[in-house]
Amino acid sequence: MTLLKTKKIILTTFMSFLFLFIVFVITLFILGPDYLKAKSSPEKSDAIILLSGGEERLEQAVKLYNDERANKIILTNSTEHWTKVETVSERGIAKQDLIEEPEATSTFENATLSKEIMKEHKFKSAIVVTSDYHARRTKMTFDRVYDSDIQLSYSFADSFFNPNDGLTERETKTVFTEYVKMIAYWPRLLFV
Template sequence: MKLRIAIIIICIVLMLMVTSVIDSFNHNETDIPEKVDVIIMLGGGDKGRMEKAAELYHEGYADYVIITPESKDIYPQSTEFAVELGIPEDAIIKEYEATSTYTNAVESFKIMDEYSFDSALVVTSDYHLKRSKLIYDRVSDGQYDLKYIAALSEDGEKWNERSYSDRIWFSEFYKLWGYWLGLYNFIDEPDTE
């Protein structure tokens, strides 16, 4: 009897592990963009994220773009690059505090509340989309209408076409597990003041 229970538990654990690994290769289920109050461009990655945010801005999906975090030192997430791509400086809302995907969400929602925004397109790299959606949905708790838009690399490559795709996969795999387990609360919790 105990052997049978042990075998069943081992089979369940193995099935969960296999399912988890298979699911980890599917990162880029992008939504169809629609008119919203603001576009949120998550910092990190290469120029592809800002290029996608600018494309959506020029197609009229929103009148404002939040850069989270904005950085003069990191060109792909700088106001300078956004302006170069044709986004007017008065349409850019700069956020300086975020240090992770979790704090991107927290800080973005503070800005959305400040501006009375109810909807947003969240733009990030294709490999980062699943984790961004997980945490933005969890932090927003249904308060905002959010759509998630995948950005390809600045060269137009999908994450799995890059020469270092194995490193991208592994990094997102363990970070996604950390986010599923709520470890972002211990790793990078923003000040509550």
């Protein structure tokens, strides 16, 4: 390969990455942090799918269970503290109403592995519980992974994320991370 061809390849690669970065920044600017949130609309269901990640999610699932929105809770990544059977049962949930899923390490795996459990138990509907800042990616992923014969609704727990009063350093990192992950998920979800 000649030096000129090598320079063209390097320049083209650099310009492509620069273009993608600019598109990403413009997307962040246009959509903003509020786009990450979505409206909760929990419907009475066969199960609650509790995504691991924090106490606020657990509290939301317990509230839905106590309000009799569902009588079973699927604990995704049930090795994490807030989705362990012991932790959840300490909140007054009967152990026989808890279904463990210990292997998920991502939102995509939460969706695919909980779908297997839903089919195994012949559940036809579920409320997916996660944090408010994680709402858009969760909804995008679960809606794509799940079949139309399983009805999903969503309940998003309030968290530290409140972009209306200006972004803290933690919120800024969260916005950036969520957008990067959403963009990274799109190609993967095309082939589900």
